[in-house]
Amino acid sequence: MHDVAARAGVSHQTVSRVLNDFPGIRPETRERVLQAIRDLGYRRNMAARALATGRSEVIGVIMPEVPHFGPTSTLYAIEHAAKRVGFKPLITTASWEPSSMGEALDFLLARSVDALVVMAQHPDILAAVETTTDVPVLYVLTGNSHAERSVAVDQVAGTRLALEHLYDLGHRRFQHITGLSGLTEAQLRRDTFVRFLEERGLEQLPVLEGDWSADAGYRAGLAVEEGVTALFCANDPMAMGAIHALEERGLAVPDDVSVVGFDDVPESGYAHPALTTVHQDFTEVGLRAVTALMEIINGREPGELAPVEPWLVVRGSTGPAPA
Amino acid sequence: MHDVAARAGVSHQTVSRVLNDFPGIRPETRERVLQAIRDLGYRRNMAARALATGRSEVIGVIMPEVPHFGPTSTLYAIEHAAKRVGFKPLITTASWEPSSMGEALDFLLARSVDALVVMAQHPDILAAVETTTDVPVLYVLTGNSHAERSVAVDQVAGTRLALEHLYDLGHRRFQHITGLSGLTEAQLRRDTFVRFLEERGLEQLPVLEGDWSADAGYRAGLAVEEGVTALFCANDPMAMGAIHALEERGLAVPDDVSVVGFDDVPESGYAHPALTTVHQDFTEVGLRAVTALMEIINGREPGELAPVEPWLVVRGSTGPAPA
């Protein structure tokens, strides 16, 4: 910066002002500085800037350890939204063990991130984070729990859309393949499933434990009970695995069993049969998250953090209940 | 840091030494400092550290703008490998326009990243990057071009595995659905496809343009020529889309047409029919990339950057050529 100042024949402070778009710089001076910057290929050192200002224009993002569709899509959405306001995400993964979460936090906070996005998949850690720091924190992908500080797709609504669709088609014997045990979204879908059956007075068959993977879906599909006609899967890959298993067992989809997934991954329209699924708009989630964080960073109150509404995409994997 | 020093009754420099594991500190003193750190919940300011040392323990990663399986898997692999050596990835996306790439570079270099991973999907930008900076740069996912500074799965080998498999099954009429035009990996798979047909003296039918998406695969599948019995798709989602299209046209897979994908996404084993595909070990790519970068950062020569070998996973979507 000093060199730039010398070359432009001004003080380093003037260079700083040009860089930060301060008012009250003669256009001619500004041009001289900009030219010097170009000539020298100067790039400002953000570490120094961060030290002086306490801001870094970086958003810390804590991701789950396994790269599933939801988190990665959201990450991309955050990146794109953040880029437009000059921020970038600094990524770290953490499991839900407190030590892992603690390390992730330490790392990000030590780098003086301006905000934190926690893709908190486990309820226990939520509180722990907030007490550790005064950096604005937003939870993402937590269903609609922690509504105060969370941006998420409404899991309860999504689950109900799927189940009502099946119910309306005449199905009365339901089973559910869960997401990875302990994660808030998996738990919300599961709880809503159980409650739905209760409300309608339907038989509670055992819930099948999954972990989001197509492999788990396949295994669970092998364990689906006889007589079940409606299978609600906590995500699309598990639905694909389950369909594969059902067909191996001689059960046709949707003639014998209707299957619904969750996420609407881009391939789901081309599965066989094409998958009926709940669409989640992760782009919107990322956008709202970044928008809200910017409000907080700039000292304004973020608007209402309404849950993002999912919608049902009906395709070939669901049909009327067999007689 | 000053507060910690005061509380432990030492100078701030001693605190610094403890933090950085310098030798020659009395165990008792070290313990006192550590206790003070714990008491005060002190966290060191990496911006200041970065300013003083010029190192940040951050790896800049430039990703393509669209979150496909390969880049995201690799990103995760990089994150996991980097975490073990105390680094984290700072993410930015860029298209292959020079301005976009330039912005991404400026952002990352301004933050004094210690190394750069470029998921360079376009050959033109490769050179541009290197002249801009003296930070160690590694290209990832570039096929086996730029072997000097690149870690990648051997695209030529992978493509040949797929094509030889089909050839050995008796297929003689091939078509190819490409990845997004202009990207190095798509180009390598395409070039290798064309060369393979030349070598075997097979008819060159038009190459079908895709963009990695299942939608594009579906559209291309509708355009597959009559009489084609072997379809090589540049990735798995396009293969799924294409299979869907073929079956809509009354062509059975694999009885009429054999289809091979690329990537081995976790769902491909549960597609219908299960997809024969080329497995790419992105975890290995990420690991090798980080390992090599650490060598360079620490002033050692990185070992040979051998391409990662892909392998073929044969499943139900390929079979003998029809008579």
Add this chain to the structure above:
DNA sequence: ACCCCGCATGTTGACGATAACATGTTGACG
């Protein structure tokens, strides 16, 4: 008893930017 050496720790000055305050230069106005 003296010297010198090595260990453990303290002191000072970067690093590269911003913030707060200080200065110089115009031009309008009484």
Add this chain to the structure above:
DNA sequence: CGTCAACATGTTATCGTCAACATGCGGGGT
């Protein structure tokens, strides 16, 4: 013609850390 804003720019201190050098202290060799 002198005064005082308002504007444009310069000067100095500061952010939190590390590196280089300085210091104090105890002990072994002669």
